[in-house]
Amino acid sequence: NAGVMQNPRHLVRRRGQEARLRCSPMKGHSHVYWYRQLPEEGLKFMVYLQKENIIDESGMPKERFSAEFPKEGPSILRIQQVVRGDSAAYFCASSPHGGGLNTGELFFGEGSRLTVL
């Protein structure tokens, strides 16, 4: 039973390029969350998605960032025109059911580490 799969594990981009990060949730999980971790800091919530729907994107920067979770295929976090401040580890997590009013355990992937030169 594979866990949450993220790729690439490491990504290097130059300023102005685009970064695409992919996440396949655990089997049977239909809820996906993206978090960002800056160096020496805790994780910050970005977005929560279910299949074909963005449920909560309150942690997502208004510009250049977008996320999707299509009916088929992995969830994608897309960062356009990257800047140095986007350098961070981006973690995807999944759960078998939505948080509703009570968030249970989240299952995290190994993360994608983005470096912007």
Place this chain on the structure above:
Amino acid sequence: SQQGEEDPQALSIQEGENATMNCSYKTSINNLQWYRQNSGRGLVHLILIRSNEREKHSGRLRVTLDTSKKSSSLLITASRAADTASYFCATDVRGGTSYGKLTFGQGTILTVHP
């Protein structure tokens, strides 16, 4: 201080000793969770304690929750070198759209010397 703030920031102990980490938070919560992160890896869930619980055990882990003080502690007994990692508390804030929106602290870096 931030929601979910750990103390101490770093802890260094010898194998066999107990390690205690504390977490404070500001707003009412549904539950509080502890996660572990090895260097360069993803987070692994350790334990979840609900707002109506005061203490919970899992193997060598013991978690307490004091909602009146808005604080929690994680105790690792008989520590091992393999326990070396960063430990994060995460709160599920009560009310509103708490859809998996856990609020993480900055973590405690635990080093266990053999």
